[in-house]
């Protein structure tokens with residue numbers, strides 16, 4: 041291909057939001073105590089960051105968080121950190137609770153920040169709790185997202201959002217995460233992305249989700265955390 045006809049290489053910046061650790065993964069509180077949940081959240085984050093950072097067209101990863109320990113982990117693996125903006129008086133969407141408003145406001149602000157600093161970059165909001173994620177499936181989803189403006193990968197339950205993409209600088213990310221977010225993202229015009237991406241779709245919020253992720257195989261940090269907690273599971277082939 042001549043220089044004149046070669047298109048600009050696609051570049052993506054991935055945003056991963058994590059709330060304060062003491063309040064994280066409350067739906068696992070019947071299975072793990074607070075310290076163990078914290079360890080698991082950090083381990084799943086570590087595995088998720090490792091996989092996306094290795095995808096060729098990912099040029100940046102930013103962890104959006106108010107938590108200093110999460111920020112330390114992010115920096116230690118080469119990710120950027122974007123602190124949640126101070127809460128503003130709710131001009132929030134009526135369907136959003138205060139919690140969802142905080143998450144979506146933080147992701148929207150981070151997406152704008154990234155686009156101001158990296159002209160033309162694609163922006164992705166990705167869940168932090170994807171211990172079975174494979175680089176190949178994320179790369180495929182990213183390629184599919186690049187065929188249109190704003191798109192979504194629905195999670196394994198069919199109700200939540202595993203990843204939200206904006207691949208057109210003129211189209212804001214417009215995150216609408218929270219319970220039932222798949223419908224909100226689709227209703228607000230995001231295209232559903234089809235693909236056999238079980239690791240990408242398996243975000244872990246409950247003990248059943250954790251079993252589903254373990255059946256797929258989890259990354260090394262999550263494996264080590266679960267082994268330390270004596271939570272049984274097979275190890276993931278080819279990822280260690």
Ligand SMILES: Nc1nc2c(ncn2[C@@H]2O[C@H](COP(=O)(O)OP(=O)(O)OP(=O)(O)O)[C@@H](O)[C@H]2O)c(=O)[nH]1
Pocket residue numbers: 057058059060063064065066067068104105106124139142143146167168169245
């Ligand atoms: N930066 C940031 N991240 C958030 C905020 N609220 C939620 N998150 C993150 O967004 C993702 C989905 O949030 P939730 O499902 O509400 O929380 P969770 O910790 O995964 O699980 P539960 O406590 O069981 O609801 C998780 O990675 C959270 O850590 C927020 O206000 N700011």
Ligand SMILES: C=C(OP(=O)(O)O)C(=O)O
Pocket residue numbers: 195199200201202216217218219220221222243245
């Ligand atoms: C916040 C979400 O995820 P979950 O509640 O599954 O963590 C979501 O799917 O928008």
